[in-house]
Amino acid sequence: xxxxxxxxxxxxxxxxxxxxxxxxxxxxxxxxxxxxxxxxxxxxxxxxxxxxxxxxxxxxxxxxxxxxxxxxxxxxxxxxxxxxxxxxxxxxxxxxxxxxxxxxxxxxxxxxxxxxxxxxxxxxxx
Amino acid sequence: xxxxxxxxxxxxxxxxxxxxxxxxxxxxxxxxxxxxxxxxxxxxxxxxxxxxxxxxxxxxxxxxxxxxxxxxxxxxxxxxxxxxxxxxxxxxxxxxxxxxxxxxxxxxxxxxxxxxxxxxxxxxxx
DNA sequence: TTTTATATACGAATACTTTCGTAGTACTAA
DNA sequence: TTAGTACTACGAAAGTATTCGTATATAAAA
Numbered sequence: 300x301x302x303x304x305x306x307x308x309x310x311x312x313x314x315x316x317x318x319x320x321x322x323x324x325x326x327x328x329x330x331x332x333x334x335x336x337x338x339x340x341x342x343x344x345x346x347x348x349x350x351x352x353x354x355x356x357x358x359x360x361x362x363x364x365x366x367x368x369x370x371x372x373x374x375x376x377x378x379x380x381x382x383x384x385x386x387x388x389x390x391x392x393x394x395x396x397x398x399x400x401x402x403x404x405x406x407x408x409x410x411x412x413x414x415x416x417x418x419x420x421x422x423x424x425x
Numbered sequence: 426x427x428x429x430x431x432x433x434x435x436x437x438x439x440x441x442x443x444x445x446x447x448x449x450x451x452x453x454x455x456x457x458x459x460x461x462x463x464x465x466x467x468x469x470x471x472x473x474x475x476x477x478x479x480x481x482x483x484x485x486x487x488x489x490x491x492x493x494x495x496x497x498x499x500x501x502x503x504x505x506x507x508x509x510x511x512x513x514x515x516x517x518x519x520x521x522x523x524x525x526x527x528x529x530x531x532x533x534x535x536x537x538x539x540x541x542x543x544x545x546x547x548x549x550x551x
Numbered sequence: 552t553t554t555t556a557t558a559t560a561c562g563a564a565t566a567c568t569t570t571c572g573t574a575g576t577a578c579t580a581a
Numbered sequence: 582t583t584a585g586t587a588c589t590a591c592g593a594a595a596g597t598a599t600t601c602g603t604a605t606a607t608a609a610a611a
Contacts, residue, residue, distance in 0.1 A: 342570050393526045394536035400519045410520035468600050
């Protein structure tokens with residue numbers, strides 16, 4: 300199959316919105332983006348057109364207002380980005396990334412419990 | 426203090442080399458980079474000159490071969506990149522990043538132990 | 552001394568990303 | 582029907598990152 304290139308920062312923002320809200324029009328995506336930063340409507344439109352060319356999205360052009368859908372899996376994209384990030388920032392060591400992420404101190408007790416049970420799972424799996 | 430901008434991907438590669446090897450010449454950095462990918466000597470040189478302008482590095486020009494040193498702290502840069510990455514890829518949730526990083530299955534028993542004890546520390550701290 | 556290898560400096564080409572203006576078209580309300 | 586609004590298409594400008602060629606200087610080797 301075809302190897303999907305890594306999305307740019309802005310493309311990732313748009314994917315996040317599509318993953319979260321599901322199929323959306325340019326207007327809807329642009330409204331969501333506008334809550335974060337100022338961005339012109341045609342800028343968002345152009346970005347989404349480009350994403351469609353790259354096949355990061357699919358769109359339904361049946362009605363005048365086109366509806367875009369993410370055409371890449373959230374988990375796949377994120378794990379690709381994560382692998383890339385671990386390689387470039389942590390020289391490939393996932394655990395040192397984890398240590399630093401936890402060290403930031405913004406993880407709730409609940410989340411820590413979840414992580415602990417994931418670790419327990421991993422340990423039992425072996 | 427001055428807010429250091431986030432290094433580009435290539436700049437980060439160079440910083441990694443400087444952090445790892447300590448003060449180095451362009452030649453040394455270029456040799457290290459060449460092990461990963463093909464890159465021309467003057468390309469590396471130019472990058473390092475730019476990094477110096479941005480004050481990501483410092484250089485000693487006493488001898489003909491200039492010696493470059495990282496001028497930003499590894500921990501600070503990495504935590505900035507991490508924060509940024511968590512925000513853009515994991516909508517701010519450090520724990521979901523941690524879950525995915527651990528899920529990749531390449532974490533050794535030793536590393537898992539380290540993580541567990543860090544979690545214990547965090548829990549006691551409260 | 553002459554040649555060859557190795558440095559730096561730096562402008563400019565290339566490539567990639569983001570932004571926006573303009574044009575054309577379709578809907579909607581007056 | 583006409584005016585106003587909302588939509589797509591698309592070229593091109595602007596911004597940023599990367600790559601490289603050429604000039605020039607210094608050092609080492611022949």
